[in-house]
Structure formats: C-alpha cells, structure tokens
Amino acid sequence: MKRIFAASAAIAIATCPAAAEMGPEAARATVAPFYKALNAQFAGDSADLIRQATAADWVSCRGNNLCNSRDEVIAGIAQRLKSVPDLKWEIKDVLVSGNQVTIRGEATGTPAGEFMGAPHSGKSFKVMSIDVHTLEGGKMVRSYHIEDWIGAVRQLTTN
Template identity: 50%
Template sequence: MRRIFAMVVAATVATGAAANETLTIEQARTIIAPLYDALNQPATKDVDALLRKATTDDWMTCSAEGICLTREKLVGAFKARGETIPDLKWEIRDIMISGNQVIVRGEASGTPAKDFMGVAATGKSFKIMSIDIQTIRGGKIAHSYHIEDWAGAVRQLTGH
C-alpha cells in the first residue's frame, strides 16, 4: 500500500498539480463524465467517441504497473473488458480537486460472462475500488493515472 501511495504522490507532483487551471467539482464531473460513461457496459458504447470527447489528442493513461496506453489502444481494451463483463458498471463515488487535477474514487462491479483473469465464469460478481488521477488541460483529460483492485475482484470470484 505504501508503494501505491508513493506512486500516487509521484504522479501528482510529476503532472503539475499546482498548475493554474483550477476547477469546480461540477466542471470536473462534466469533463470526466464521458470517460466513465465509456467504462459502463463498454461493449455497447461508441467508446472511441466518448474518449475523444473527454481526452486530449495526446492523452495517455498509466496503470500502477507502469503500463501506459494511448486512447487508440485503450478503446480495444475497454471493448474486450465489456465483452468479458457485459454488465460492467463503474460509478464515481468521490471527486477531489487539486489545481488542474481531478482525483476520483470509483467503484466497479460486474459479473464475468467469460474467463476473467484466469477465473472461469461462475455467475459470481465482484465489487472493487479504483483511484484515478486525471490531469486536465484545456477542458479535457490530458493524462491519467489509475489503480484498480483487480486482485480483490479475483478473490471475490474465487472465494479465496
């Protein structure tokens, strides 16, 4: 957990949280809403259009493992996740603002219909927490750092 916190702090410093672009909660919610809409049942959505609405052309999203993806690569990943978990639901639970950064505590839930992270589909569901740091530039998300508790999802699905 300390490693994750250190990564979040480093991400905040590296992306310039002290920038002059200060947002209200309402402005932040409007900017990030299309990204989170794309996460809800993504197999049924125009994920590309939603991500283009929410993000800059040079947007990158990076995971806790240090894997960074462009918007083009993420569209396929969202669609694949939606095919595996057709009822995937991602809710925004809290939003905090720090300069030009939007910190989101989210909650994902769903029931895999196919093998998921090495676990056969059994009809069991999961509910996990996520933390995202979205850096805003020009009214769009310019960079994202995210962490999700996928290990917790696997534990819930397997009962271990």
C-alpha cells in the same frame, strides 16, 4: 513548511487560472464521458465518449512508465466490456487540486466467462478504483489509475 506549501499552491493557481476555478462539479462534468464509456450500457458509444473526454495525445498509466495511448485504451475497454457485459462504473468521490482531478470510483459486474484467470462462476464483483487525471483545455491529457482486480478475482473464486 506550511508557508512554502501555500506559496507553491498560489503559484500553481496563478499559472493555471482555469484549473483554479474548477470545482468538483465542473471536474465531474469534464471526466464524466470517460466514466460513461466504461459502462456496458454505452458500449456502442465507448470510443466516441473517450475521445470526447481526452486529448488526442492522452495516455493512461497503470504504473510510472506503463502507459497506453488513447487508441490502446479504447481497444482494451472494448474487450473488457465484452468480457463483463453488465459492467457498471460509477464516480463516487471527486477531489480537485489545480488541474488535477482525483476520482474514487466503483466498478461492478458479472464476467461472462473466465476472468483474469478466474474460472467462470456466475459470481459478481465490486471493486474500487482511484484515478488521477491531469486536465488541460477541458480534456484529460494524462491519467494514472489503479483498480483492485485482485479483489475482483478473490470475489469470483471464494465461496
């Protein structure tokens, strides 16, 4: 079994030499504009930062077939930045496998009003995210993501 996996990995690397050469720092630099766009500090530049990091046909998926286009994501992020005016998203860990980059991130913020059904309390949240990005030509072409928004709501509503 190990031999089959190793052979498959070698074939994948041979067919995608640029990805095979990408280390964690290069991967971080490639996706960094996207994560910068998620921060309230850069809300005015958010759309341009997302366009910088993604291909025109990039999709972001929160489920196997629940994907949004780049323009839909830009609109959604703009809304999230309005509802959490101090939102900060940080890259915590980077893992590279071929042309896929997995990011463990952390988001913190204090909603300005009701947030995902939680009444405004003035409390802050801290949640973890896991994103798997497929890169081609130095751009993100597809992303799968999961965030612990239920945990955020729990933090906002418990004493």
